[in-house]
Amino acid sequence: MNRPRRTDPGRRERILDAVLDLIARDGSAGATYRSVAEAADVPMGSMTYHFPTRDDMLLAAFGRLAEQMQERFDQIMAEPLEGEDPRERVVQLIATHGAGYGRDMVLSAELYALAVRDERYRVLIQSWMERSRASLRRHFSADAAPVIDALHEGLVLHSHISTEPFDVDRVRSAVYRLIEPAPIPPADVPAQETP
Amino acid sequence: MNRPRRTDPGRRERILDAVLDLIARDGSAGATYRSVAEAADVPMGSMTYHFPTRDDMLLAAFGRLAEQMQERFDQIMAEPLEGEDPRERVVQLIATHGAGYGRDMVLSAELYALAVRDERYRVLIQSWMERSRASLRRHFSADAAPVIDALHEGLVLHSHISTEPFDVDRVRSAVYRLIEPAPIPPADVPAQETP
Amino acid sequence: MNRPRRTDPGRRERILDAVLDLIARDGSAGATYRSVAEAADVPMGSMTYHFPTRDDMLLAAFGRLAEQMQERFDQIMAEPLEGEDPRERVVQLIATHGAGYGRDMVLSAELYALAVRDERYRVLIQSWMERSRASLRRHFSADAAPVIDALHEGLVLHSHISTEPFDVDRVRSAVYRLIEPAPIPPADVPAQETP
Amino acid sequence: MNRPRRTDPGRRERILDAVLDLIARDGSAGATYRSVAEAADVPMGSMTYHFPTRDDMLLAAFGRLAEQMQERFDQIMAEPLEGEDPRERVVQLIATHGAGYGRDMVLSAELYALAVRDERYRVLIQSWMERSRASLRRHFSADAAPVIDALHEGLVLHSHISTEPFDVDRVRSAVYRLIEPAPIPPADVPAQETP
DNA sequence: GATGAATGAGCTTTCATTCAT
DNA sequence: CATGAATGAAAGCTCATTCAT
Numbered sequence: 001m002n003r004p005r006r007t008d009p010g011r012r013e014r015i016l017d018a019v020l021d022l023i024a025r026d027g028s029a030g031a032t033y034r035s036v037a038e039a040a041d042v043p044m045g046s047m048t049y050h051f052p053t054r055d056d057m058l059l060a061a062f063g064r065l066a067e068q069m070q071e072r073f074d075q076i077m078a079e080p081l082e083g084e085d086p087r088e089r090v091v092q093l094i095a096t097h098g099a100g101y102g103r104d105m106v107l108s109a110e111l112y113a114l115a116v117r118d119e120r121y122r123v124l125i126q127s128w129m130e131r132s133r134a135s136l137r138r139h140f141s142a143d144a145a146p147v148i149d150a151l152h153e154g155l156v157l158h159s160h161i162s163t164e165p166f167d168v169d170r171v172r173s174a175v176y177r178l179i180e181p182a183p184i185p186p187a188d189v190p191a192q193e194t195p
Numbered sequence: 196m197n198r199p200r201r202t203d204p205g206r207r208e209r210i211l212d213a214v215l216d217l218i219a220r221d222g223s224a225g226a227t228y229r230s231v232a233e234a235a236d237v238p239m240g241s242m243t244y245h246f247p248t249r250d251d252m253l254l255a256a257f258g259r260l261a262e263q264m265q266e267r268f269d270q271i272m273a274e275p276l277e278g279e280d281p282r283e284r285v286v287q288l289i290a291t292h293g294a295g296y297g298r299d300m301v302l303s304a305e306l307y308a309l310a311v312r313d314e315r316y317r318v319l320i321q322s323w324m325e326r327s328r329a330s331l332r333r334h335f336s337a338d339a340a341p342v343i344d345a346l347h348e349g350l351v352l353h354s355h356i357s358t359e360p361f362d363v364d365r366v367r368s369a370v371y372r373l374i375e376p377a378p379i380p381p382a383d384v385p386a387q388e389t390p
Numbered sequence: 391m392n393r394p395r396r397t398d399p400g401r402r403e404r405i406l407d408a409v410l411d412l413i414a415r416d417g418s419a420g421a422t423y424r425s426v427a428e429a430a431d432v433p434m435g436s437m438t439y440h441f442p443t444r445d446d447m448l449l450a451a452f453g454r455l456a457e458q459m460q461e462r463f464d465q466i467m468a469e470p471l472e473g474e475d476p477r478e479r480v481v482q483l484i485a486t487h488g489a490g491y492g493r494d495m496v497l498s499a500e501l502y503a504l505a506v507r508d509e510r511y512r513v514l515i516q517s518w519m520e521r522s523r524a525s526l527r528r529h530f531s532a533d534a535a536p537v538i539d540a541l542h543e544g545l546v547l548h549s550h551i552s553t554e555p556f557d558v559d560r561v562r563s564a565v566y567r568l569i570e571p572a573p574i575p576p577a578d579v580p581a582q583e584t585p
Numbered sequence: 586m587n588r589p590r591r592t593d594p595g596r597r598e599r600i601l602d603a604v605l606d607l608i609a610r611d612g613s614a615g616a617t618y619r620s621v622a623e624a625a626d627v628p629m630g631s632m633t634y635h636f637p638t639r640d641d642m643l644l645a646a647f648g649r650l651a652e653q654m655q656e657r658f659d660q661i662m663a664e665p666l667e668g669e670d671p672r673e674r675v676v677q678l679i680a681t682h683g684a685g686y687g688r689d690m691v692l693s694a695e696l697y698a699l700a701v702r703d704e705r706y707r708v709l710i711q712s713w714m715e716r717s718r719a720s721l722r723r724h725f726s727a728d729a730a731p732v733i734d735a736l737h738e739g740l741v742l743h744s745h746i747s748t749e750p751f752d753v754d755r756v757r758s759a760v761y762r763l764i765e766p767a768p769i770p771p772a773d774v775p776a777q778e779t780p
Numbered sequence: 781g782a783t784g785a786a787t788g789a790g791c792t793t794t795c796a797t798t799c800a801t
Numbered sequence: 802c803a804t805g806a807a808t809g810a811a812a813g814c815t816c817a818t819t820c821a822t
Contacts, residue, residue: 027309027312029223043805048797105311122356126356147346147366154347154349157349162321174373228813249812249813415702433782496698499700502698503697545732551701560732617790619792630795631806631808639791
């Protein structure tokens with residue numbers, strides 16, 4: 001009834017988070033101006049002020065999602081490893097996303113569904129993919145990166161669909177087989193170029 | 196205006212095909228009773244007779260899709276190979292789906308988006324996955340099958356997102372590395388068990 | 391799946407009972423061909439065979455209701471009374487219908503709502519009213535009968551609306567005041583005419 | 586065709602009146618969003634803005650009806666009577682509602698039909714009943730009020746169903762018999778308590 | 781006679797978007 | 802800048818009724 005909200009910093013972010021929550025729960029179609037406004041406690045009439053069309057809103061939300069997920073990917077991959085086989089990092093990454101992180105899985109799936117039909121969403125994934133690969137190139141060859149990324153994608157996706165329990169050993173064995181036992185690069189080398 | 200159409204065999208299939216076409220073009224949300232009825236040239240009032248709820252309709256359509264895609268997967272994998280390395284078949288499969296088959300990609304992506312949130316769609320993919328793996332087990336070990344399947348999934352998906360041209364050689368090299376150079380099994384052996 | 395039902399006597403009655411049950415639960419609007427067919431375990435396509443229009447069905451159902459309720463009214467009033475004040479019978483009648491018999495109350499209310507707008511339903515109540523009054527004339531004057539009937543109607547109706555507990559004493563006192571203490575007629579006298 | 590109608594005060598009331606008109610003519614089921622919008626000359630899309638669900642609309646309309654009918658009841662009962670037997674007022678009330686006021690009768694019947702099944706409508710009648718009784722208590726004992734109210738209800742209802750002409754004398758005789766010939770209270774005494 | 785299949789009409793409701801303030 | 806009020810369009814779904822068999 002009485003929401004003064006003269007200045008409301010962070011409103012934009014709060015809206016976008018609400019959008020993502022609703023998509024996670026009900027799919028992209030579930031994030032309507034109405035449902036989002038209610039979830040974010042924002043007057044409905046203001047929605048179009050911040051995001052002129054519903055599509056603007058979705059695009060912005062998925063943009064935020066892409067950022068967040070890139071960061072997490074980076075964090076796991078970027079930590080310097082002391083004498084550890086970098087392939088173990090990949091295994092960890094797949095295991096982390098494969099078991100749990102259901103919300104992200106749902107959101108990613110929705111994003112992919114939009115991306116295969118709409119350029120604007122596709123570029124979102126493209127830049128995210130590029131950054132993931134850049135992260136991977138810190139430890140692996142430029143040729144290996146896209147393939148590792150694809151295996152990661154497929155394994156995580158399937159693990160969320162399958163009824164079988166997640167099998168880390170099988171993943172490890174696959175990752176080790178896929179990636180040649182490269183010499184562990186020193187931590188300060190930013191990325192490895194293909195010779 | 197005057198469509199008697201008292202008996203109309205194949206109507207159900209025509210509807211489902213229309214549903215898939217519309218989903219491919221506009222996403223799941225685009226397959227409304229109205230749009231489908233028009234596309235399939237069926238009176239709107241009849242739609243709910245065949246599919247009481249819109250969800251029934253979508254589920255049936257994706258069921259049909261799963262069948263069709265299983266068949267194609269099977270066909271490529273099932274042909275007997277004479278002295279050929281079976282891994283080449285996998286390469287071919289990925290190349291086929293990676294370049295082109297945009298319609299199937301879009302449909303799959305929509306199906307996954309539904310599957311991660313809804314059990315009923317998930318089982319559709321599960322049975323399809325199981326059959327794909329069974330196909331793969333004709334040539335590879337039971338342990339390798341899920342991983343090959345996942346790599347296939349990830350590479351195809353990424354190739355539809357990426358701007359880079361599809362690189363068969365990189366795929367081949369990845370597939371060969373992932374799968375141990377197993378002795379080519381005789382064509383009449385149905386499936387290979389892990390030792 | 392397999393309901394042979396070659397001959398199905400009593401089907402008509404089963405249907406009508408189902409209609410009344412549904413009206414009691416959901417109002418007249420709730421008794422659709424579909425809902426009734428399901429409740430009576432009768433094929434939907436057969437409904438229009440027994441009752442060509444929905445209105446025929448409702449009318450028949452309310453006709454059945456009127457019959458049933460007349461019978462109950464008669465039963466309570468018709469029993470010979472030995473030296474008992476007949477006004478006590480009226481009190482009993484009101485008490486019986488006032489507390490409980492919610493189903494009948496709902497059905498009556500629906501019937502009245504139809505009757506005030508539709509002649510065909512009105513005659514149903516008229517004949518039922520006439521019989522009630524005839525019953526009452528067995529014990530009371532022709533002039534008293536309609537008024538007793540009206541008091542009965544009003545008290546029962548209000549008791550189903552009111553939150554106060556049903557108060558028999560107040561009813562008795564009202565009934566006794568309304569009806570002059572007529573001499574108890576011999577049980578074999580069918581009805582009393584106004585002099 | 587071109588209705589700017591940016592601001593339209595009284596729109597809400599106009600809608601509710603249209604609802605009652607339609608219910609009077611076609612029953613509760615006849616007051617659809619469509620029919621009401623047309624009757625009140627309001628865009629259909631606006632209906633749900635003012636009344637989010639059809640039930641909200643009906644409830645509001647019957648609320649308005651209850652108010653209107655309370656007022657009329659009050660007016661007839663509240664006028665000070667100079668030396669007149671207050672029981673004559675009751676006779677007049679019954680006569681007024683018994684002959685004519687068909688629209689109100691239809692609306693009341695529909696309201697009762699809803700009330701016996703739905704608490705929300707029931708409270709509407711309850712408050713209306715309470716106010717009627719309060720009005721009656723200005724002239725009669727607290728014990729008599731509910732009974733007079735019930736007789737009123739029953740007689741009016743039956744008079745709208747019956748084919749017989751309305752008989753004022755019979756009503757008067759009944760009312761006088763039911764209510765003890767209380768001493769006429771002075772007009773300024775608000776209500777009479779039971780001794 | 782009895783019924784499964786079919787459908788035109790209409791219903792309630794949701795929604796993206798507009799716009800005056 | 803921000804928003805409450807409003808609305809055209811369309812959605813999912815229900816239903817009485819028809820009719821060939």
